[in-house]
Amino acid sequence: DAGVIQSPRHEVTEMGQEVTLRCKPISGHDYLFWYRQTMMRGLELLIYFNNNVPIDDSGMPEDRFSAKMPNASFSTLKIQPSEPRDSAVYFCASSLGGSGGNYGYTFGSGTRLTVV
Amino acid sequence: SQQGEEDPQALSIQEGENATMNCSYKTSINNLQWYRQNSGRGLVHLILIRSNEREKHSGRLRVTLDTSKKSSSLLITASRAADTASYFCATDADVQKLVFGQGTRLTINP
Numbered sequence: 001d002a003g004v005i006q007s008p009r010h011e012v013t014e015m016g017q018e019v020t021l022r023c024k025p026i027s028g029h030d031y032l033f034w035y036r037q038t039m040m041r042g043l044e045l046l047i048y049f050n051n052n053v054p055i056d057d058s059g060m061p062e063d064r065f066s067a068k069m070p071n072a073s074f075s076t077l078k079i080q081p082s083e084p085r086d087s088a089v090y091f092c093a094s095s096l097g098g099s100g101g102n103y104g105y106t107f108g109s110g111t112r113l114t115v116v
Numbered sequence: 117s118q119q120g121e122e123d124p125q126a127l128s129i130q131e132g133e134n135a136t137m138n139c140s141y142k143t144s145i146n147n148l149q150w151y152r153q154n155s156g157r158g159l160v161h162l163i164l165i166r167s168n169e170r171e172k173h174s175g176r177l178r179v180t181l182d183t184s185k186k187s188s189s190l191l192i193t194a195s196r197a198a199d200t201a202s203y204f205c206a207t208d209a210d211v212q213k214l215v216f217g218q219g220t221r222l223t224i225n226p
Binding site for chain 2: 004031033042043045048050055056091093098099100101102103104105106107108109110112
């Protein structure tokens with residue numbers, strides 16, 4: 001398996017524009033997590049899915065953020081409209097079981113988002 | 117609030133020395149995990165220790181767990197420049213997700 005695949009790797013957009021981040025989890029993993037990482041706030045869990053169903057979205061900052069997982073092999077995180085304070089690195093991770101068992105979480109390489 | 121808190125926040129040592137990082141947590145856990153993050157990359161799972169284990173080894177890594185003190189330590193022996201990274205502990209107080217600490221930034225000086 002190629003691991004968790006995120007795209008794009010880098011995104012620069014203007015304030016007010018819509019941004020869509022994409023994630024392909026590892027085949028067979030039943031959990032998918034979206035995290036945001038900044039220097040100030042560290043690693044924040046935004047939302048996670050179990051078997052494609054959103055379980056907890058309490059970490060989503062506000063209604064401008066939405067996430068979907070239409071099937072087991074694809075998830076998106078959308079920000080509309082984007083704001084400069086959304087600038088961060090966004091990670092997708094997948095696992096077998098909520099805590100990942102013996103192998104833990106597998107993280108993607110992240111999307112570095114810059115909103116100007 | 118964060119379930120896991122790493123200490124120190126930053127650590128700088130000479131190559132060849134041992135590096136020790138600590139993690140404290142607040143509630144009961146099933147297991148505790150350690151991850152490494154190289155600059156600009158995603159986190160990588162290093163090792164898992166279960167609540168009924170006290171010590172675990174993997175190569176140059178040694179992890180200890182003291183559930184009575186709700187703390188864990190990660191020891192990297194004979195450090196190398198390639199060990200320069202941030203290290204995070206993660207706990208599963210909620211069985212459906214891990215909660216990560218703020219991390220320890222480790223720098224190995226040649």
